[in-house]
Amino acid sequence: MNRIAIVLLVFLSYAAMAQVQLSTKSKKAIEYYTQADNYRVRGQFAQAIELLNQAIDKDDKFVEAYYRLGLVYQNMKNYAEALKNYEKGLSLTTDLRKQKTFWYDMGEAYIATGEYEKAMRVLSLFVNNETLNKQKLERAASLFKSAEFAFNNKDNVSAFHQKPLSDTVNCFATQYFPVLTADQQQLIFTRRTSNDPNADEDIVISGKDAQGRWITPVSISRNINSRLNEGTCAISADGRKLIFTSCVGRDGIGSCDLYETRKIGEDWTVPKNLGPNVNSVAWESQPTLSADGRTLYFVSDRRSGLGRRDIWVTSLDENGKWTKAVNAGKPINSVFDEISPFIHVNNKTLYFASNGLPGFGGYDLFFVEKDSAGWSAPKNIGAPINNHDDQFSLFITADGKKGYYSHEENAAGGTRSRIFEMQIPEENQLKYRSNYVRGIVRDKQTRQVLSAKIELINISKNQIESLVESDSVTGEYLMVLTQGADYALYVNKEGYLFKSLHFNYTETFDFKPVVLDVDLEKASIGSRVVLNNIFFDVDKYELKSTSITELKKIIRFLTENPKVRVEIGGHTDNSGAAAYNRSLSEKRALAVYNYLVSNGVDKGRLTPKGYGPDLPIAPNNTEDSRQLNRRIEFKIIK
Numbered sequence: 001m002n003r004i005a006i007v008l009l010v011f012l013s014y015a016a017m018a019q020v021q022l023s024t025k026s027k028k029a030i031e032y033y034t035q036a037d038n039y040r041v042r043g044q045f046a047q048a049i050e051l052l053n054q055a056i057d058k059d060d061k062f063v064e065a066y067y068r069l070g071l072v073y074q075n076m077k078n079y080a081e082a083l084k085n086y087e088k089g090l091s092l093t094t095d096l097r098k099q100k101t102f103w104y105d106m107g108e109a110y111i112a113t114g115e116y117e118k119a120m121r122v123l124s125l126f127v128n129n130e131t132l133n134k135q136k137l138e139r140a141a142s143l144f145k146s147a148e149f150a151f152n153n154k155d156n157v158s159a160f161h162q163k164p165l166s167d168t169v170n171c172f173a174t175q176y177f178p179v180l181t182a183d184q185q186q187l188i189f190t191r192r193t194s195n196d197p198n199a200d201e202d203i204v205i206s207g208k209d210a211q212g213r214w215i216t217p218v219s220i221s222r223n224i225n226s227r228l229n230e231g232t233c234a235i236s237a238d239g240r241k242l243i244f245t246s247c248v249g250r251d252g253i254g255s256c257d258l259y260e261t262r263k264i265g266e267d268w269t270v271p272k273n274l275g276p277n278v279n280s281v282a283w284e285s286q287p288t289l290s291a292d293g294r295t296l297y298f299v300s301d302r303r304s305g306l307g308r309r310d311i312w313v314t315s316l317d318e319n320g321k322w323t324k325a326v327n328a329g330k331p332i333n334s335v336f337d338e339i340s341p342f343i344h345v346n347n348k349t350l351y352f353a354s355n356g357l358p359g360f361g362g363y364d365l366f367f368v369e370k371d372s373a374g375w376s377a378p379k380n381i382g383a384p385i386n387n388h389d390d391q392f393s394l395f396i397t398a399d400g401k402k403g404y405y406s407h408e409e410n411a412a413g414g415t416r417s418r419i420f421e422m423q424i425p426e427e428n429q430l431k432y433r434s435n436y437v438r439g440i441v442r443d444k445q446t447r448q449v450l451s452a453k454i455e456l457i458n459i460s461k462n463q464i465e466s467l468v469e470s471d472s473v474t475g476e477y478l479m480v481l482t483q484g485a486d487y488a489l490y491v492n493k494e495g496y497l498f499k500s501l502h503f504n505y506t507e508t509f510d511f512k513p514v515v516l517d518v519d520l521e522k523a524s525i526g527s528r529v530v531l532n533n534i535f536f537d538v539d540k541y542e543l544k545s546t547s548i549t550e551l552k553k554i555i556r557f558l559t560e561n562p563k564v565r566v567e568i569g570g571h572t573d574n575s576g577a578a579a580y581n582r583s584l585s586e587k588r589a590l591a592v593y594n595y596l597v598s599n600g601v602d603k604g605r606l607t608p609k610g611y612g613p614d615l616p617i618a619p620n621n622t623e624d625s626r627q628l629n630r631r632i633e634f635k636i637i638k
Helices: 003-018 026-043 047-059 063-075 080-093 095-114 116-129 132-154 545-560 579-596 624-630
Strands: 161-164 176-179 185-191 201-207 230-235 240-246 258-262 284-289 295-300 309-314 336-344 348-355 364-371 394-396 401-413 414-424 434-443 452-460 463-469 477-484 483-490 498-505 516-521 527-529 567-572 606-612 631-636
Touching: 026 047, 026 063, 047 063, 063 080, 063 095, 080 095, 095 116, 095 132, 176 230, 176 394, 176 401, 185 230, 201 230, 240 284, 258 284, 295 336, 309 336, 309 631, 336 394, 348 394, 452 477, 463 477, 477 483, 477 498, 483 545, 498 516, 498 527, 545 579, 567 579, 579 606, 579 631
Parallel strands: 176 414, 230 284, 284 336, 434 516, 567 606
Antiparallel strands: 161 414, 176 185, 185 201, 230 240, 240 258, 284 295, 295 309, 336 348, 348 364, 394 401, 401 414, 434 477, 452 463, 452 483, 483 498, 527 631, 567 631
């Protein structure tokens, strides 16, 4: 549970205990007891503990002093000492009003130490005896569900293999919230150089050497890091858009805001506040980006949420502006806290941490999956990743085989956080895993790199899945391809013919990254492109419905270039009679021609022609090369 929620419930517990008469007659004990609370509310726990122990020395049957001492230790997360004092104080009273107060807080402390059976016992006693405090009843019922879930599932442990990254990465006093690019070549995280929670936060980056080992992290950019805090961040799959948190020293709107920066060549742009559609006068942090960087999930404690901290979502509109953020709603958010979202590059699986859903205690990691009906019910990812400690900050690689997370542990001088890597067993891997295609976009004639738009379209749904741009300095692009769909990929640049590519990921694939450089031809007489997403059945010339995406792409190109006149050429391999093949190729070209004309294209701008096997682009000696020769081409003739 987060510290503010603990303080609120502690206040309610104090208020309940204050309504009953103190169990001691010792004025000195009461004096120490009262003084202790003045230190407790200021977070001066050492002084509070000393005074409460003095009160107990004056009267070792002082029930309320044991209770308050337990609460102080619980605030410090020293649950062993908290329970020792709770159990002692409870043993000294038969007053039901006081017993209920003990039972409630003991339940939470038992969960925090993994003693689930004991937690169920005391929480059950509280629920069966409390009749007035509705808020505490609801929270106790929620805690009981978590204790019951944990007790029933604690032995159901998956064989995750986890280990901390080397000291080369874990070289700071504390490091947390790791994110990676889709190619797993860059690791970005937040670091502090001391255990002081108020110490400066910066964003650092580590790459891999020739042996695949992570190298020493360095500051990500002078434009991003400052002498003030730069915290949790999100990265697009291609590593070229970064959203991060900053709380002071910038042009902020609220207590903590989200900022955006883009990588052009090797340099990051000066960060910009995401503006009032995303940020509010409240606290915004913990961003996560979709693969193409066009959808953003984040955490906010603004008042209009379902709980105190909720997950919110926004996306880029057609003009590249962030839309008004909306609450992610149920079943993701609850009346408690949801934090640390992570949207996998498949854009179908969202991980997050919650302290309001049945789990192993504190914050547990959950995931939901999206389909046409919306998000599924949250599912606990289970042990050993989840346990009675707080878990958050999870990142899963594109192929679903590895996970990265930060784990807090007690160390000399305070709490230390290190980054861990885990191997995910096959039975626990994502339903939809992802691959990627990457390369460089160039001008075919001059070989100059180009900044171009790359669209990924789900052919069966005829809808855009992703939209990215190649780097204006390097020409590099990266597009994520997710299992379970047939894709058309288009590379577009004003003044050039679009490039048409096809990726069938409906079946199982080997996740080997695709390296594909794209050469674009200027839209001039003689330039041509193969239409890789026009489909016919074998020996048929009726257009299949999956061709609609490509046909609409042609219409859009012709609309944007009204003076262009084109030839639609049909081609075949050399199998069978040449005359038959020429007839078939002409009928296929006519099928495309007829669709375009019926959808508003002036027929005077189109010339259909069937070439049969006469103009091969590959040898006809293998099935793969023959497939290349069976094609529809689009050529500018005027």
